[in-house]
Amino acid sequence: MTGQQDISEATGPDALPGQPHPIEACTWHGGSGPWPEVSTAQLRRLLAAGSTLVLDARSPLEWAISHLPGARNVGPKPGVPMGEYVGDVREIARLTQGNPSVPLLIYCNGPHCRKTYRLAAELRDAGFTDVRCYHLGAPVWRALGGLMVVEKEGAAYILRNDRTACWVDASRAGCAFPFPNLPGVVRLPQGSVSDAKNDGRLPMEDHNTRVVVFGSTVSEARTVAQELGSHAFHNVTYFNGTARLLAQTLQAADPGNGLHRMQGRCGHPAGHTSSLRVKGKGEA
Helix, strand or coil, X not given: CCCCCCCCCXXXXXXXXXXXXXXXXXXXXXXXXXXXXXCHHHHHHHHHHCCCEEEECCCHHHHHHCECCCCECXXXXXXXXXXXXXXXXXXXXXXXXXXXXXXXXXXXXXXXXCHHHHHHHHHHHCCCCCEEEECCHHHHHHHCCCCXXXXXXXXXXXXXXXXXXXXXXXXXXXCCCCCCCXXXXXXXXXXXXXXXXXXXXXXXCCCCCCEEEECCCHHHHHHHHHXXXXXXXXXXXXXXXXXXXXXXXXXXXXXXXXXXXXXXXXXXXXXCECCCCCCCCCCC
């Protein structure tokens, strides 16, 4: 078309066998900047090795709603307004037991979120000597299939504030623990995502729908969350605990058991919804 670049062939190189895709080797500043920057591929290796303290530079609630596996979080620096939020370096010093040479990796909400920059500067001024940044942040991590974790406080927040959320029961044999009667809960054990895309269990017309996966074990939830991510659902988290703990958390968040008033958007035709509920007073 006149005046427009033809991008039909501009797809970039494919990954070599056994190697990450070239996009996973990208960084925001090309690796240069005030602090060393890591790529997504490097971040994956750091998480797998477990030798680096990964810090989520966002607020505690945002961390609880979704964070990288293994990432830690601290409270805000006192006296700083929310628009200039930065974590409290004194809390990080406690995490590292006062050792300024502990390897640290920081991330936040991506290139246009300045929380990583601000925390890195605070850490430098406090004498920390091994600070690296993942400036692409949580959005790019998600987009490239990275897993995210939700904690108890985050699950309670989602229950109260996101009526469109899809809650996925990933347990292999059906969850045997009491669970609130929450519309939007679907049974999705490992290996069933492809079928669920066609039978109405998954929100195929809105892949940005928040999906929270839980199971009898964290491993079950993580496996199905990974499977969902590989099918282009990019707003997926898995619960950092058992289904029993999630049930207790949601019941405490809604003590009046008014969950039946909520209208979930996630499809769940007959035979696919979870029948789990909290036992009433006096029930065995």
